Amino acid sequence: MSKDLQGYPVTGDHLKDWGHRPGKQFPTLLAKANDLRAEGYGLVRIRAELASEIAPPPATMALRTPGEIPFTENIDVEHPDEQHNVSKVRETMTAVMQTPTIAAGAIMPDACPAGPIGTIPVGGVVAARNAIHPGMHSADICCSVMISDLGNADPKAVLDAAQSVTHFGPGGRAQGKRFTTSLKLLDVFRENPFLNSPKTVRMAQEHMGTQGDGNHFLFVGRSRKTGRTAMVTHHGSRGPGAALYKTGMHVAERFRKQLSPETAKQNAWIPADVEEGRDYWEALQLIRKWTKANHNAIHQATVETAKLGDMGDRFWNEHNFVFKRDDLFYHGKGATPAWDGYAMDATGLTLIPLNMSEPVLVVRGQDTKNGLGFSPHGAGRNYSRSEHKRRMGAVTPEQLLAAETEGLDVRFHAGGVDASELPSSYKSADSVVAQIKSYGLAEIEDYIDPYGCIMAGDVPPFWKNKRKGRR
Template sequence: MSETMTYDPVTGAHLKEWGHRPGKQFPELLARANAMRAEGYGLVKIRMELDGEIPAVPPTLDLRAPGAVAFHETIEAQDADEEDNVTKVRETMTELMRTPTIEAGAIMPDACPAGPVGTIPVGGVAAARNAIHPGMHSADICCSVMITDLGHADPKAVLDAAQAVTHFGPGGRPQGKRFTVSLALLDAFRANPFLDSPKALRMAQEHMGTQGDGNHFLFVGRSRKTGRTAIVTHHGSRGPGAVLYKSGMIAAEQFRKQLSPQTPKQNAWIPADSEEGANYWAALQLIRKWTKANHNAIHQATVDAVGAEVGDRFWNEHNFVFRRGDLFYHGKGATPAWDGYAADATGLTLIPLNMAEPVLVVRGKDAAKGLGFSPHGAGRNYSRSEHRRRMGSVTPEQMLMAETQGLDVRFHAGGVDASELPSSYKKADSVVRQIKAHGLAEIEDYIDPYGCIMAGDVPPFWKTRPNKGRRA
């Protein structure tokens, strides 16, 4: 053959077209293929040579029969609304348990539906073998709570200071008002294929020190046991977590089509023992670090602004994936309640109820009926829109005054969000009673409310953005 002849190289697109799945073996396959190409072999011959390297396609997994895998219940209905809610939770949980990877499940006292039938409910726990289900932690990855003991600081001064330093609502902090993000953490993002994107890195910096909207809050109260002031924050991983969730769902969908086409898209999974699974698990841990740093940033800025004495500080996530033995436990709005669930676990966790009720400081009891979890809050019996409908002619301001009398409740955006008022949630005393009745956790302290800050009622972004460029 002429030494001057050249051949187009074999690319990853060729390998995928021939049936190879991207992975750590790709570089070696490409090297071999292009070595043959350089020797003058045609694409057909190279394809035949590499056919033996294509891994066998595993048989697809069918959905299990309804009821084949049971789930535990630690929830009780007290009235017609709760009965309807529990019925819907059971329906969606029964369908969820048909997922081929799921081996156990549980619902907490605060459970409520969170999507189409078959979607894990808020207050739901699902244990999967060799599978991480991004849809079961949802976009608000690592939604969590942190508490800092501020000694005998004046609660009003603390709330004033917190209001001046925190950030609620959509988007992030503008240039010049951003909090510092660890360079080591950003480097770790860059080293992870799920987080190494300009958007994830930008949001990791812009969203540090922000709390978002919805039911996220900043709460100030006093310990019933010591009389000391405490601050509690509630938020998730904001933009970086949402980016990871989207990438995770794309990866899971690719596996779903191959492994279990019958499984609903929201329950798709990434095999934990795959390269993608290892990378996704590592990405979840990085998002956890970012979220903890986000809480710390808000707490420390408040401490610095008010000049408070700092005591204990601890936190816990209640919307995450936890590995225990050889199973992956997906807690969707459920608090881990076993010792050592994470390296920084203290044995104490937090369960907020509503803005007019105490935040519970509890010690988990690793109840088998709860798969080792406790509830994450009070939950809802019906939707936000249904709550607004039931308000009738009562204004949000009137409802706020009636339900939070004596408390300093603030909405960062100004407008009162009625769907976050106490009447929108389950009765706190009922949730507490069920925690005790089912042995899910032992209450060690109550942080009685002084006041809190919520995001507030903000018009959707599409109502306030400029008309320029808007599609008809």
């Protein structure tokens, strides 16, 4: 008997190679194939026997015409910078809405472009039917914020403790300095086809307790309502999430070529009702658990290092994610769900950071129709980081920091001041707050007034570090 017939069952990969598309029929096909295998059939003959059961290719889905599916705007224009920004947002959102799966869309007051035309903007929300679009939650999957009520703790002591335990910048923690990662969660990662690579599992261990770079931060302030100290962290799923995004985009591209070749690559989707879609949805939930654990690890380490007691509530919410409501998948790119029970751990309260010199808003979502049930995630920008640097002229980052954050304890983990994260790089906080109120997107319940914060800082690109090492 040939090797072809001994101990080698037919798998789903065989069926895919033979032209069968994953779906509800797969278990039946596999059972039939392996029954034939047990009778002594070889792979070539089994393939021939199943050839008649290859489903015909699905009809391709054409792009919608511009304006066919409208989107609501929850954003005002008060000066030329805002006019230019909103024009770009409208242009890219109009193109996004041509994607065949999209049923509704909205933009928030913090909206700004996030890539080539046709890329969902920051502050964008789209509802899709039977489709998960990896490009619409971006590589920073489950970027999120968490707050801990630290009672009457000294804000400086909290910020000092946090600076000693947190980790900013690229990469993960070195051996011997890593935080504990749930072995149970890692085991479940290994069971999911989107997360079971050795690299992803390794990063899940190395990146626990890290916050990355860019606009991620650790903020300490006081509640205006209670006077109690609070700490807020902002970061996403780091390396594990980026790896999931890359794999998800690869799978979505395969479906795009089959289902809608005209759709822009960044808007490719995975059908939710196929095996890959179910696995990807589960992978998103696992990445969410990892990210929440990451926030918790930093908060708890800070509490223990500062030897704090009198702890109050701790809650969190995400803004680069996909949420299922009824029969639609809602993609929030820099937008926060604002309806009751959007997740099992939802408290009804969410956070909206503005900039390092302004309060973090504690809000209760209003589930408005015009916002598709979402609220903003922050202040947003009217122009790019490079444009902000150009407008600084001869003013140094250090001078701008001193002028815009007077009286605050602002620290940059890498040492260098990242001017693109200073308040003047963002939209007017007062304007964003006014629009949240005027469009009914959220009800503000408290303000966490700033004491200080830690940012990643001006981190040199990884290729510069490599070049320096070679020298």
